[in-house]
Amino acid sequence: MIYLDNAATSWPKPPGVADAMVRFLRDVGASPGRSGHALANEAERIRLDAREAVAELLGLRNPLRVVFTANATAALNLVLHGLLTPGAHVVISGMEHNAVMRPLRSLETGGAAVTIVPCGADGALTAADIEEYLRPTTRLLVVNHASNVCGTVQPVGEIAALARRHGIALLVDAAQTGGCRPIDVTGDGIDLLAFSGHKGLLGPTGTGGLVIHEDFDIDRLPALIQGGTGSRSEHERQPDFLPDKYEAGTPNIVGLAGLAAGVRFVLERGVEAIRRHEQDLTGRLLAGLREIAGVRILGPQDAGQRAAVVSFTVAGRASSDVAYELEQRFGVLCRPGLHCAPLAHRTLGTLPGGTVRFAPGLFNTVEQIAAAVDAVREVAGAATHG
Amino acid sequence: MAELAVILVHSTSHAIAAERVLKRAGLEVKLVPTPRHLSSNCGSAVRIPARDGAVCEQLLQAAGVPVDRIELLSERKRGQEPFSEKGS
The missing domain is CATH 3.40.640.10 (Type I PLP-dependent aspartate aminotransferase-like (Major domain))
Incomplete structure (x- = not known):
């Protein structure tokens, strides 16, 4: 998991x-x-x-x-x-x-x-x-x-x-x-x-x-x-x-x-050490997700300008379906939808469908991030080809 | 026995904060029930040697711990009030 x-x-x-x-x-x-x-x-x-x-x-x-x-x-x-x-x-x-x-x-x-x-x-x-x-x-x-x-x-x-x-x-x-x-x-x-x-x-x-x-x-x-x-x-x-x-x-x-x-x-x-770790994980997520056809990332493209939160959409798929598939097939737990922040989603242009949100933390590893990116690639590939 | 004084504060949160500031400064402090003849506050107060009154006041002011006032405890009054030690 x-x-x-x-x-x-x-x-x-x-x-x-x-x-x-x-x-x-x-x-x-x-x-x-x-x-x-x-x-x-x-x-x-x-x-x-x-x-x-x-x-x-x-x-x-x-x-x-x-x-x-x-x-x-x-x-x-x-x-x-x-x-x-x-x-x-x-x-x-x-x-x-x-x-x-x-x-x-x-x-x-x-x-x-x-x-x-x-x-x-x-x-x-x-x-x-x-x-x-x-x-x-x-x-x-x-x-x-x-x-x-x-x-x-x-x-x-x-x-x-x-x-x-x-x-x-x-x-x-x-x-x-x-x-x-x-x-x-x-x-x-x-x-x-x-x-x-x-x-x-x-x-x-x-x-x-x-x-x-x-x-x-x-x-x-x-x-x-x-x-x-x-x-x-x-x-x-x-x-x-x-x-x-x-x-x-x-x-x-x-x-x-x-x-x-x-x-x-x-x-x-140390807060600075935690920030560096989370920024590293966030950078890897951004880089990995960016390469996947059909995936659109919201917010700043630079990991240094964001907290460890990455929201994305997958073309042709509802965010809730993507999250469900990520959990059922790959054991990736994340949060889809509007995240109790419809105003922010309006600003980002993601109302009413929302996004899939990955929020890594201090105890996540680079291997977990790589596995999560692979999981999104599988799910998005199925959406594109199926 | 050295003469004693008591620091009267508004609440237990302030009493515990005062205790910590003064202990860190290496002072001799004890939490006691607020003496009823000095205040109607039913919470805790901080007992100190009377000679440390001025330095305690300065330390607490610098740390931002509000102090109501510091009162001397006379021998006679001490005899009337049971100052059992509370807490650690």
């Missing part, structure tokens, strides 16, 4: 991830922030381990500015619903995922205004492309760091500088890039960055969060979910400090134990 669906969730995980989760369930088990007994404190230390690892990975000095949520979607919703009051204007790229589009379409009915900046045919965007769409009422700029459809990487440093120049908050969706490409929230001046814990960070599903720059005033951002935090229990109002403000309810601490181990693995291996 060849797993090429790492853009949905990475698999396998480093062995330390499951070990940390088992150790937590067996030896700790308690809820952090509540009570003050030894096990509750140990649980809080594990949560702090996870915050510290994520802060180090994403370029943040203070780990208390890492807020954990159920996934990147929840973190994106927190910011979108918190900042986009009626009358507020938001500018987004033409490559956004439904984790951004669906909350925005809902907020539009409540009086927020949404502008989509068109991207190039390969999904790319520059800060200059964005600037002409800014208005005096623009409150927020949202950019997908790398497309989950075709891997196109946006210049977030350049876009952050633009946002700062105009005094507009920037929200980066780093679901596909965290752990796979260097990210420096502090150095680049990114106000808010949503991350997934279970993709490039190599943690379990059910983990993710929001990283908040030191300069961002959290009084501007109300809590979307309110409730028990274990702190200031005598008050019926939500705490106004980090991280408690945005972490109501018992957290997924067993998941965070795994996440801490996953991110430590990434830090030890």
